Amino acid sequence: MIIRGRHEWRAEPPRRPLSPLDRARVDAVYIHHTTGVQHPEIQPWLRAIQRFHQGTRRWNDIGYNYVVDRNGTVWEGRGWNVGAHASGHNSRSFGIAYLGDGSTEIPEVARVSIGTLVGRLSEDWNIQTVGGHRDIGQTACPGDWLYGWVQAGMPLPEPPRKSPVPDLREGWKRRLRRFR
Helix, strand or coil: CEEEHHHHHCCCCCCCCCCCCCHHHHHHHHEEEECCCCCCCCCHHHHHHHHHHHHHHCCCCCCEEECCCCCEEEECCCCCCCCCCCCCCCCCEEEEEEECCCCCCCHHHHHHHHHHHHHHHHHHCCCCCCEEEEHHCCCCCHHHHHHHHHHHHCCCCCCCCCCCCCCHHHHHHHHHHHCC
């Protein structure tokens, strides 16, 4: 999994120094979706979200730890060690956002990236809960489809299997008909 750094989307610096998460307290990951004007290019879209979070909301930085786009690319928001995505839960959880509307099915490649991030966080931190933003706040986030996927355990389609051994009986049946 490749994570694109803040410099790649030309993020502004945080307004104040970021406070690191306390490893002993972090036990959850919450999935979000983004809304608002959707830019065709990802970097301007991320900068617009950061401007909204810093300017309108008066937050220190973009709220999410990581953002996953429709192509499965992972973009660094606040990174591994700082949280600020859901009021009352920032000191004990990570926030991963899907860049787009989660009310309809999101691409499989994006789901794989979200699942990989959650898995990596679970390996490095004491993650006990994976939920949607609506589990901890009065919101429709992360959208009905994305929320249902998270609640179902974030399943991925089975990889294509090789075709089974051909049914040789069909050939034998044809041969037997010839001899009757």
